[in-house]
Amino acid sequence: MTVNGHRRGITYWPETERPRERLLAKGPQALTEAQLLAILLRTGRRDSSAVQVAMELLHRVGGVGGLAKCGIEELCHIPGVGPAKAAQLKAAIELGRRTLAEPLSTGTRITCSQDLFKHFHPTLRDLKHEVFKVVLLDAKHTILKEATVSEGSLTLSIVHPREVFALAVRESAASVIVLHNHPSGDPTPSPEDRQLTDRLVAAGRVLGIRVLDHLVMGDGKYVSFADQGWLTGQGND
Numbered sequence: 001m002t003v004n005g006h007r008r009g010i011t012y013w014p015e016t017e018r019p020r021e022r023l024l025a026k027g028p029q030a031l032t033e034a035q036l037l038a039i040l041l042r043t044g045r046r047d048s049s050a051v052q053v054a055m056e057l058l059h060r061v062g063g064v065g066g067l068a069k070c071g072i073e074e075l076c077h078i079p080g081v082g083p084a085k086a087a088q089l090k091a092a093i094e095l096g097r098r099t100l101a102e103p104l105s106t107g108t109r110i111t112c113s114q115d116l117f118k119h120f121h122p123t124l125r126d127l128k129h130e131v132f133k134v135v136l137l138d139a140k141h142t143i144l145k146e147a148t149v150s151e152g153s154l155t156l157s158i159v160h161p162r163e164v165f166a167l168a169v170r171e172s173a174a175s176v177i178v179l180h181n182h183p184s185g186d187p188t189p190s191p192e193d194r195q196l197t198d199r200l201v202a203a204g205r206v207l208g209i210r211v212l213d214h215l216v217m218g219d220g221k222y223v224s225f226a227d228q229g230w231l232t233g234q235g236n237d
Contacts, residue, residue: 019051033064040088045080053080068093068126097122109142110135113224116179116215124181124217130157132180134164136173137212144171149178159196161203168209176204179215187218189225197225201232 019035028036037054044050057078061067067089075086100122110116116135124131130152136144149163157180168176178200182188189197197214204211213226225231 034058037067037089040092041081041085048080053078057081065126069128097126106144107142109140110137110177111141113213113215113222113227116177116213117217117222120179120215121217121220121222125185125219127181128183129153130180130183132157132159132178134167135177135179136168136171137175137177138172139174141175141212144173161200164200165203165207165209169207173209175210175212177213177215178211179213179217181217185219187216187221187223189214189216189223194230197230198232 019031019038022035023031023039031039034051034054037058038044038050041050041054044053048056057075057080058064058067060078061070061074072083072086072090075081075089076083081089108115120133132149132152133146134149135146138144145167147167149167150157150159152158164176164178167173178197180193193214193216197211200214201211211231213224213231215225216223
């Protein structure tokens with residue numbers, strides 16, 4: 001709101017237009033992304049309300065999706081967003097990710113690749129580096145344990161079969177499912193992904209531990225080696 005040529009803060013707005021009051025009266029679905037963000041920011045900066053700062057922030061990072069990918073330092077470079085506000089934003093985003101991730105606890109039976117995608121996608125989709133994980137299963141395909149095997153650079157995650165199967169042997173797993181993310185958002189397996197999968201399958205045969213699937217996750221989509229029939233000699237039961 002502008003009065004006599006000067007911008008006024010949210011406290012000068014009509015109560016029905018203030019983000020917090022509007023949320024309480026009509027629910028969060030009635031607010032724009034900038035208004036929701038303004039509630040987290042709480043205050044703006046000189047001559048700019050929290051909503052105006054939120055609109056500028058969203059414009060500069062490319063929307064809510066871009067906000068999720070920003071680091072603390074990058075957020076702090078935006079006028080009106082210091083370390084405290086940046087920490088609040090990142091905490092809210094992380095809570096949202098954890099809320100979206102479906103429970104995948106010990107004893108859960110894996111019935112299809114979609115089960116794993118629903119659980120891991122919210123936490124992996126916005127990472128700027130590759131993370132390689134393994135899910136250890138018993139003979140009935142119920143989860144014994146999940147673990148991160150390695151974390152790589154923007155384009156490469158170095159994984160050795162011994163790191164995967166050392167965990168599997170330790171937990172007496174009958175089979176494993178491996179997965180990793182592509183920071184580019186495109187889940188198309190690379191030649192390196194295919195080579196690694198072949199090495200894992202071969203090592204698993206020697207140890208008597210089956211590799212049931214390898215999932216490559218992108219932004220909102222994934223590729224399952226098992227679903228595509230790319231795991232030579234591996235059953236999907």
